[in-house]
Amino acid sequence: MRRAEAVNAEAWRVYGAHHLRRGTPLPEAARIDWGFEGAGPGVEALGELTGRRVLDLGCGPARHAAHLVRAHGALVDAVDASAEQLERARARHGSLPGLRLVAADAVEHLQRSGPYDVIYSVNAVPYIDPHRLLPALAAALTPGGRLLFTVLHTNALGDGPSDRVTARPEVLRLADGGDLTVQMWVLTTELWTALLSEHGLRVEHVDVLDVPQEGNHASYRLFRVTRPVRVSSRPRAGKPPVPHAALGAGAIVYGPRGLLLGRHRRGTWELPGGTVEPGESLQETVVRELAEETGLRARPEDVRLLGTLLDDAGGVVRMTVAARVTAWRGEPSDQPGESVGRWRWFALDRLPEELFVCSAQALTAWRPGLPIDHAPAHFTPYATGTGDG
Numbered sequence: 001m002r003r004a005e006a007v008n009a010e011a012w013r014v015y016g017a018h019h020l021r022r023g024t025p026l027p028e029a030a031r032i033d034w035g036f037e038g039a040g041p042g043v044e045a046l047g048e049l050t051g052r053r054v055l056d057l058g059c060g061p062a063r064h065a066a067h068l069v070r071a072h073g074a075l076v077d078a079v080d081a082s083a084e085q086l087e088r089a090r091a092r093h094g095s096l097p098g099l100r101l102v103a104a105d106a107v108e109h110l111q112r113s114g115p116y117d118v119i120y121s122v123n124a125v126p127y128i129d130p131h132r133l134l135p136a137l138a139a140a141l142t143p144g145g146r147l148l149f150t151v152l153h154t155n156a157l158g159d160g161p162s163d164r165v166t167a168r169p170e171v172l173r174l175a176d177g178g179d180l181t182v183q184m185w186v187l188t189t190e191l192w193t194a195l196l197s198e199h200g201l202r203v204e205h206v207d208v209l210d211v212p213q214e215g216n217h218a219s220y221r222l223f224r225v226t227r228p229v230r231v232s233s234r235p236r237a238g239k240p241p242v243p244h245a246a247l248g249a250g251a252i253v254y255g256p257r258g259l260l261l262g263r264h265r266r267g268t269w270e271l272p273g274g275t276v277e278p279g280e281s282l283q284e285t286v287v288r289e290l291a292e293e294t295g296l297r298a299r300p301e302d303v304r305l306l307g308t309l310l311d312d313a314g315g316v317v318r319m320t321v322a323a324r325v326t327a328w329r330g331e332p333s334d335q336p337g338e339s340v341g342r343w344r345w346f347a348l349d350r351l352p353e354e355l356f357v358c359s360a361q362a363l364t365a366w367r368p369g370l371p372i373d374h375a376p377a378h379f380t381p382y383a384t385g386t387g388d389g
Contacts, residue, residue, distance in 0.1 A: 004167040004183035008127045009081055011172060011180045016084025018174055019061075026092045029067040034122060035150045035220035039209045043067075045224060047146050049074040052117040055140070057106055057149075058124020062089035062099065069098040074118075077102055079109050107136045114140030121149040123220070126184045130165055130195050138199040138227060138350050143371075147201065147225040150209070152186050158217035161188045165195070189221055197353040198269075198344070202228050231351045233360035233374040236266040240314025247276045249285045249321045250362040251303075253296070253328060258345035260332055261352065261359070262293065265339050270356035271363075272296075272340070273323075286323045294332040294343055302327040307381035309361045320377075322362035 034040030043049070050073040056065040059078035068074040079102045080086055086103050093099055102109060106128055119141055125133065141147055154160045155170060162168065167183040174180065187195075193203045207222035250273040253260040261269045274289040276282065283300035290296050306322040334341035346352060348370060355363070360374035365381075 002129070005128060005132075007181075007183050011182045012080075012082040012127075013084060014180060015172065015174070016082040016088065018178075020084050020088060022176060024088075024175065026061050026063060026088060029063040031067070032064050032120070032122065034148075034207070034222045035209045036211055036218075039220065040150070040207055040222050043072060045148060046118050046120060049118065051075065053077075053115075055079065055110075055113075055116045055119045057110075057119060057121040058127070059089065059101075060085045062086075062093050062101060064120075064122065065099055066093040066096055069096055074098070076100070077109075077113065077116075079104055079106060081105055107132050110136035110140040115142040115145070116140055117142055117145050119145070119147045119149075123150050123152070125149045126151045126186060127182065128185075129167070130185055130187070130192075134195055134199045134201070135350075138201050139347075141201075141227040143227055143229045143349075145227050147227070148222065149225075150220050150222045151192065152184060152218070153189070153208075153221045154217055154219040155186070156211075156216050156218045159186075161186045161191075163188050163191055165191065192221070192223060196223070196225055198263075200227060200231065200346075200350040200352050201225050202232070202353050228353070230371040230373050231355060231360070232353050233355040233357045233372060234268060235313065235357055236264060236268050238314075240316040241318055246313075246316055247319045247321075248358065249273050249276060249282055249289065249323055250359055251286045251290050251323050251325050252306075252362060252366050253290070253294075253325045254348075258347050259351070259363075260294070260343060261346055261355075262332075262340040262344075263342040264356065268354055268356040268359075269352045270340060270359040273320075273359075276321075282321050282323065286325065290325065290328070293335055293338050293340055295335055296328045296330045296332055298325050298328040305382050306362075306366055307379055309358070309365060309377040309379050311357070311361065311375055311377040313357075318358070320358045320362060322365045322379075324366065 054074045054076045056078040059080045062078040065076040065078035075098050077100045170184045172180040172182050205224040209220040211218040250271040272290045272293045276285045283303040286303045287298050304324045309320045332343035357374050360372045361377040365379045
């Protein structure tokens, strides 16, 4: 999707040059307009700003950033890929202490300049591939930090969002006539929420911002997001496990690329693993489940049993054996007929929200310092299987 982003970069160059030529005035901002003038909540939605490190992503001429510095004492990095927009910003705000104007690709800046206490973006997020942007956003936000951004939901013609992560053409109107064609990721609220959760970000609230002009169907969504200090967990469903299938094993596959987790069709993120079958050793269960669910190959001697977790799931005593897989072959991939897929490697400090309870329990048994919340479980370590590994 870098081609779509290249189209957008050229469009913003032309857009900025257009405003430079016509000398478009830059009045001081008295608030943040989320999506369009007068839209959304006030600056208080960003939380405490005095002395905080703040990023304005896709700042344009940096009107909002300058307002946060002057009126709220924030230390703001205002980043935009358009040199022309930043030329306008420097002409007006270049000498303002506490404001740093940066010409850069958003993702490259996030990768080298975090962490930030607050990150916000007014309408810039939909111009960057979410698969490229969201991991960088999550990594650049401090635990407990806030992320607020607006996205287009329905355009002026009434065309609504997509449930697939793909860009589509949209028309950007220029002052004094003319237009530009850009590529935008216009996604459903549910899809944005799922993508954010995958990267360890929690959506706290979504504001609906409808353009008030008669005949204009444009509507925006303001996402209020946090990077939680602790990761959440939940059951897959409200029903307890089937009693005869309550003994399971969870495989911790961790290496240089991170921790392997997959998405269950019921929405939880979890370790590879499953039910112990009659006649199997626990190591054989881990090897079989790992192959069946991910396609990875391991040997029983590559499995270290860490211990047994006991909890109460709807009146059923559930037993889960946590295991560490120390060596494997292959690349993880979705397997036909399995309920868990979308296998991905996660850094331990950026685990996704809504871990499956049993996986969360196994992970904290392996590394007690991980900031994961889950239902209590009694862990009995095995003398030969403990340790970080």
